[in-house]
Amino acid sequence: MLxxxxxxxxxxxxxxxxxxxxEVNAGEVHAIMGPNGSGKSTLAxxxxxxxxxxxVSGEVTLDGEDLLDKAPExxxxxxxxxxxxxxxEVPGVNNTYFLKxxxxxxxxxxxQEELDAMDFLQLAREKAKFVNMDEGLLKRSVNExxxxxxxxxxxxxxxxxxxxxxxxxDETDSGLDIDALRIVSEGVNALRREDRAIIVVTHYQRLxxxxxxxxxxxxxxxxxVKSGDRGLALExxxxxxxxxxxxxxx
Amino acid sequence: xxxxxxxxNHYADSFTAVRGSLPGAGLPWLDxxxxxxxxxxxxxxxxxxxxxxxxxxxxxxxxxxxFQPSLAFCTGLVEDDLGxxxxxxxxxxxFTFLNGRYSPQLSRxxxxxxxxxxxxxxxxxxxxxxxxxxLLAKQADGSAxxxxxxxxxxxxxxxxxxxxxxxxLERPIQLVYLTTAHGDxxxxxxxxxxxxxxxxxxxxxxxxxxxxxxxxxxNVVTEAVLSANADLEHYKLQQESLKGYHVSTLQALQARDSxxxxxxxxxxxxxxxxxxxxxxDAEGAQCSLNGLYITGxxxxxxxxxxxxxxxxxxxxxxxYKGVLSGKSRAVFNGKVHVHxxxxxxxxxxxxxxLLLSRDAEVDxxxxxxxxxxxxxxxHGATIGQLDENSVFYxxxxxxxxxxxxxxxxYGFAHDIVERMGLxxxxxxxxxxxxxxxxxxxxxxxxx
Numbered sequence: 272m273l274x275x276x277x278x279x280x281x282x283x284x285x286x287x288x289x290x291x292x293x294e295v296n297a298g299e300v301h302a303i304m305g306p307n308g309s310g311k312s313t314l315a316x317x318x319x320x321x322x323x324x325x326x327v328s329g330e331v332t333l334d335g336e337d338l339l340d341k342a343p344e345x346x347x348x349x350x351x352x353x354x355x356x357x358x359x360e361v362p363g364v365n366n367t368y369f370l371k372x373x374x375x376x377x378x379x380x381x382x383q384e385e386l387d388a389m390d391f392l393q394l395a396r397e398k399a400k401f402v403n404m405d406e407g408l409l410k411r412s413v414n415e416x417x418x419x420x421x422x423x424x425x426x427x428x429x430x431x432x433x434x435x436x437x438x439x440x441d442e443t444d445s446g447l448d449i450d451a452l453r454i455v456s457e458g459v460n461a462l463r464r465e466d467r468a469i470i471v472v473t474h475y476q477r478l479x480x481x482x483x484x485x486x487x488x489x490x491x492x493x494x495x496v497k498s499g500d501r502g503l504a505l506e507x508x509x510x511x512x513x514x515x516x517x518x519x520x521x
Numbered sequence: 522x523x524x525x526x527x528x529x530n531h532y533a534d535s536f537t538a539v540r541g542s543l544p545g546a547g548l549p550w551l552d553x554x555x556x557x558x559x560x561x562x563x564x565x566x567x568x569x570x571x572x573x574x575x576x577x578x579x580x581x582x583x584x585x586x587x588f589q590p591s592l593a594f595c596t597g598l599v600e601d602d603l604g605x606x607x608x609x610x611x612x613x614x615x616f617t618f619l620n621g622r623y624s625p626q627l628s629r630x631x632x633x634x635x636x637x638x639x640x641x642x643x644x645x646x647x648x649x650x651x652x653x654x655x656l657l658a659k660q661a662d663g664s665a666x667x668x669x670x671x672x673x674x675x676x677x678x679x680x681x682x683x684x685x686x687x688x689x690l691e692r693p694i695q696l697v698y699l700t701t702a703h704g705d706x707x708x709x710x711x712x713x714x715x716x717x718x719x720x721x722x723x724x725x726x727x728x729x730x731x732x733x734x735x736x737x738x739x740n741v742v743t744e745a746v747l748s749a750n751a752d753l754e755h756y757k758l759q760q761e762s763l764k765g766y767h768v769s770t771l772q773a774l775q776a777r778d779s780x781x782x783x784x785x786x787x788x789x790x791x792x793x794x795x796x797x798x799x800x801x802d803a804e805g806a807q808c809s810l811n812g813l814y815i816t817g818x819x820x821x822x823x824x825x826x827x828x829x830x831x832x833x834x835x836x837x838x839x840x841y842k843g844v845l846s847g848k849s850r851a852v853f854n855g856k857v858h859v860h861x862x863x864x865x866x867x868x869x870x871x872x873x874x875l876l877l878s879r880d881a882e883v884d885x886x887x888x889x890x891x892x893x894x895x896x897x898x899x900h901g902a903t904i905g906q907l908d909e910n911s912v913f914y915x916x917x918x919x920x921x922x923x924x925x926x927x928x929x930x931y932g933f934a935h936d937i938v939e940r941m942g943l944x945x946x947x948x949x950x951x952x953x954x955x956x957x958x959x960x961x962x963x964x965x966x967x968x
Contacts, residue, residue: 319917322909347919359914363935364928368965372928373918380919388965412932429918 272297272468273318273437278329280310280317287313289493290329295437300469302479302504305490306512311472312356314490315441318470319353320346333437347373348380352435354426356442361413366425367395369413370432377433398431402458420451427458438462439470444478456481476508489515531587533563536674539590544677545646550654558663558673567667574666577852577884578794578823583766588708588738590675591621598701598732600627606697606730606760611945613695613726614639620700621677621709627697636688637723638681642712645681653681656716660744661772665796668768672742676712679743684721684751693724693943700731700739700765713743717751717779724754726946731762731789741769747779749803754782756946760953761789763818770796777803784941785812786950787822788957798827801835801863812841813937813950815957816849816881823852830863830893839870842937844930844957845881855900856888863893870900875907875933877926907933927958928966935967 273295280288287310295301305311317324318331320343331338333349341349361369374394375385386394392409399406404424414422423443430438440459444452459482463469471482479487479501487503488495496515497503507515536559545551567584568575598619600607607615616639617627623641633639645653663673680696698711715725729739739761747753753773761767767790773781787793799808814822828837843851853872874883887900907929915925934954941947955963 321913321917342922343913343916344919344921344925347917353917355914355917359908359911361911361915361929361932363932363939363967365965365967368967369915369920369928370918371965372924372962373915373920376921376924377919433918 272334274332276330278317278331279327280313281325281327282313282323286327287493288317291495293488293495295468295470297436297468298465299486300463300471300482300484302471302473302484302487303490304473304476304487304504304507307474309490310493311490312441315353315439315470315472318439319343319351344376347433348377350436352430352433352438354423354430354438354440354443356445358414358422358426360415362415364413366411366413367392367409370395370429373429374432395432399428401461402427402431403454404428419446420448420455423447423451423455424458427455427462431458431462436466437468437470439472441472442474443471444473444475452478453481476504479504491515532671533559535590539675543675544643545650548646548650551646551650551657554658554663555674558670561663562667562670562674565667565670574825574854578792578821580792582792583738583768586706586736586738588706591677591707591709598627598699602732603627603699603730606728608695608945608949610948611693611695611943613693615695615697616641616680617697617699618678618680618711620707621711623678627699631692634688634690636685637690638683639694640681642679642681642714643677652683653714656714656746658744660746660774661742661770665770668740669742669770672710672712672740675708675710676742677710679712679714682713682715682723682725684717684723686718686748687720688718689721690723693726695726696728698727698729698739698741700737700761702731702733702735702737702762702765704735706736706738708738708740711739711741713741715743715745715753717745717747717753719748720750721748722752724756724943726756726758726943728756728758729761729767729789731765734762734764736764736766738766738768741767743769743771745771745773745781747773747775747781749777749779751776751779753780754942755784756941756943757783757785757795758946758949759785759787759789759793759795761793763789763791763820765790767793769794771798773799773808775799775801775803775806775808778805779807781808783808783810784946785824786953787812787814787824788816788953790820790822792821794823794825796825796827798829799837800829800831801837802831804832805834806832807836809838810841811839811937811940813934814841814843814851815934815954816843816845816851817847817957818849819847820849821851822849825852825854825856827856827858828868830857830859830866830868832862834865835863835867837868839872840937840940841872842934843872843874843883844877844934845874845883846877848878848880850882851884853883853885853902854888855886856890857898857900859889859891859893859896859898861892864895866893866896866898868896868898872902874904875930876904877907877930921960923960927961930958931955931961931966
């Protein structure tokens with residue numbers, strides 16, 4: 272589904288990603304782990320099309336189609352979704368309205384009929400229930416005054432409504448206590464599907480106790496230095512990231 | 522400034538021609554007030570950018586016109602011509618002024634409760650001049666600048682609102698000022714007088730609208746006197762033609778524990794200048810001044826506020842926001858003067874501006890003068906663009922860039938709208954806001 276070949280990315284003139292190769296197939300969950308500054312968040316944002324990143328070389332395709340030339344909204348219409356580490360507050364704009372606008376933009380791009388307010392509300396209520404989000408948050412301004420846990424849950428709720436083919440979760444565990452982590456993870460697990468791939472970007476192994484990955488990649492210094500199964504994450508937790516540097520330089 | 526000179530003759534000639542037919546002509550005290558104001562104008566002329574208060578607002582465009590005082594009363598308009606502008610869902614005591622004159626046809630005063638009097642200034646001058654004499658031009662005496670002087674010399678009408686002690690008005694008073702410009706450039710000088718007795722309560726909306734294109738000048742002065750514990754919520758909606766000029770002053774005097782809330786929305790006119798001044802003249806007086814300006818093209822808007830804290834324990838709050846696009850320009854000058862006696866003053870001021878284009882420009886200046894030592898005063902001013910991270914967030918959800926920008930702009934401005942307590946007014950302003958954001962679907966955005 273997603274193919275990344277020799278991706279090199281500069282941010283403000285500094286090379287952050289130094290040649291990433293990754294193949295993600297439908298139905299798979301990949302975890303990308305790495306210490307701070309390893310480039311894992313950069314990778315997540317480059318895939319979603321955040322401005323300000325310069326792709327120096329390499330290619331990224333989604334189902335064979337070039338992704339890097341597309342605007343963020345076009346990528347969203349193609350089925351890419353990024354759950355933000357720090358979801359943005361949009362005061363004054365109703366959460367339901369925001370998501371209806373998003374879903375209808377995506378539906379329109381696919382030649383599907385747009386949903387009216389009533390149909391959307393029904394869908395939103397179902398999905399909120401599905402990811403265990405308080406319905407009250409639907410009526411509030413986007414993320415405004417939400418707790419850390421509510422913001423993350425709102426991200427997963429958006430994912431449930433937009434039904435992406437490729438979901439990228441950027442440090443979704445950061446700032447969550449164990450209960451919130453469990454609830455958010457349950458939401459993500461409920462959204463695992465045969466035709467959907469998920470990339471989980473995280474610093475800590477603990478999220479992977481809840482969202483069990485098929486593959487684990489360790490990013491260090493802008494490169495994937497080691498790939499393996501879930502066991503790699505556990506080993507990493509035991510040994511720490513210092514171990515990876517040793518393995519990588521060996 | 523030499524450009525002002527021909528104007529002096531022009532208005533002096535006009536004054537000579539019309540003074541006998543102005544409302545209240547023949548009342549010695551009023552004749553004197555008008556004549557003194559005309560003299561004052563002859564001395565000071567229109568303001569120039571050399572004056573600090575007008576540094577960023579050049580009125581040369583106004584000065585170059587020979588505006589004629591409007592005397593003709595235009596009839597023939599019916600309510601349907603005004604469409605949604607009258608805010609059909611607003612249940613209010615409506616008084617409409619057409620080209621500077623009270624229009625009974627377009628008014629719906631309704632039944633006024635005991636202790637409340639609302640009529641046109643012109644009829645009040647006819648029916649109860651002795652009531653007006655001690656009140657009129659006491660807060661705004663025409664000395665502030667040339668516009669104020671011209672207003673006092675030439676005013677043709679406006680609303681007179683008097684609330685007796687403890688009179689409480691359930692429905693708002695809707696004052697509609699409609700300009701149907703036609704032919705030669707005209708000036709309409711409107712003067713409102715609001716007298717709120719002790720413990721009284723009212724909501725007053727001043728709504729300035731226009732139909733038609735030609736150039737005109739609306740020159741407005743509103744005086745408000747709030748007695749102890751009076752509660753006045755004042756709306757000023759300026760939605761005039763982009764060829765019009767609008768210059769206005771709200772001058773309030775507040776007694777002990779009185780409360781003034783002023784909401785302004787300024788979206789129309791080629792040049793709009795709003796002076797909003799309140800004197801907190803006794804202990805515990807409170808005022809909140811809120812405002813939103815939205816400009817585009819080559820529009821120019823200027824808000825000058827001044828709060829005088831004269832006595833202890835006064836509270837003032839100011840929240841102003843601006844959204845600018847095109848080559849438009851905005852000025853905000855917020856003066857807070859805390860006098861020596863005004864201990865325990867609590868003053869807060871904020872002015873935030875969103876620039877949507879490279880060529881838009883804002884000059885914002887908080888001005889705090891504090892002569893008491895135990896006070897809490899804060900101010901903040903910002904000028905910025907939309908946050909790119911927020912734009913990316915919306916786009917990453919599939920929302921096209923122009924829509925994302927529109928939604929964030931709406932979000933920026935909405936909290937000022939939200940402060941407006943009257944729902945029909947809020948809707949009107951929200952609709953205006955959304956109409957300036959062509960990519961945004963208005964239904965349900967802010968619910």
